[in-house]
Amino acid sequence: MARRPSANSTAAWTSLIRAQHALMDAIEGELKDAGFPPLSWYDVLLELSRAPRGSLRPVELEKRMLLPQYGLSRLIDRMVEAELAVRTQCPVDKRGNFVGITETGRDVQKKMGSAYSAAIERHVGSKLTDVEAQKLAQLLERLKTPASVH
Amino acid sequence: MARRPSANSTAAWTSLIRAQHALMDAIEGELKDAGFPPLSWYDVLLELSRAPRGSLRPVELEKRMLLPQYGLSRLIDRMVEAELAVRTQCPVDKRGNFVGITETGRDVQKKMGSAYSAAIERHVGSKLTDVEAQKLAQLLERLKTPASVH
DNA sequence: GAAGATTGACTGTTCAATCTTT
DNA sequence: AAAGATTGAACAGTCAATCTTC
Secondary structure, three states: OOOOOOHHHHHHHHHHHHHHHHHHHHHHHHHHHOOOOOHHHHHHHHHHHHOHHHEEOHHHHHHHOOOOOOOHHHHHHHHHHOOOEEEEEOOOOOOOEEEEEOHHHHHHHHHHHHHHHHHHHHHHHOOOOHHHHHHHHHHHHHHOOOOOOO | OOOOOOHHHHHHHHHHHHHHHHHHHHHHHHHHHOOOOOHHHHHHHHHHHHOHHHEEOHHHHHHHOOOOOOOHHHHHHHHHHOOOEEEEEOOOOOOOEEEEEOHHHHHHHHHHHHHHHHHHHHHHHOOOOHHHHHHHHHHHHHHOOOOOOO
């Protein structure tokens, strides 16, 4: 149908890109300055810390993560290298590994989680009322519904 | 200061990341499938096409671009390689180059602009009313204001 | 010395190809 | 053949160092 986008649709898209970038830079920058690893690492640590026995298969991780991580193998490699995660074999299906969180990993997840929360409060919570934040989340959720095929 | 982020702030942040990613993947994917270069190229082409005589200094480009492009030198190199842009010397200040758009570049900008508009309509315009899109843009703009130092 | 810009080295991402197990 | 995962090669992004001109 190639209807022309309204000025408001375009403005929403532009603002979305700019706001996401500005906030991501600010929040990830704060965490980095505090000595924490990138947010993609946090995503993995958070999902692992919530999983039963602290481990998941890579394919499960991919599905759950906030930041879509194509190169998950290498990300896990780096986290294993840093001793935040370990790899183990899956006994029942030898195709699938498990990735587990270490004690160090749990520790980093907790500390980083606090810093992350503080950063979200500073960069989001302090600028919007609770009702506005809720409204924003609702509008953004609507955008994620698949587009029609026309 | 270090107030706990409300659930709504966190939800807004999470939705922001996810919606931006989902839409960016969808929109950039459509353009790519249609044979167009990345959106970062489009940003450069758009700014150049709007500039007087179709050229700008790299530093000006950096300021205007939608997608913050740290490695602008190399991006311009690739566009020059693809014959969408040219480099020229600035006669009055020899530190500064100019980056100019070629005729091919103008052509690509126009065609890509149409496809981009259609994609925005499909992925944003079709999911929100005009009023909702406007509201969303307003809320996102509020997020870009600098955080307090506390 | 400061501004505009590029370069080199490093890190991270992407895509296709591959390998193993089911 | 399909699913789960890894690897290699190409590509892009980042940071500090550098170079030139002002």
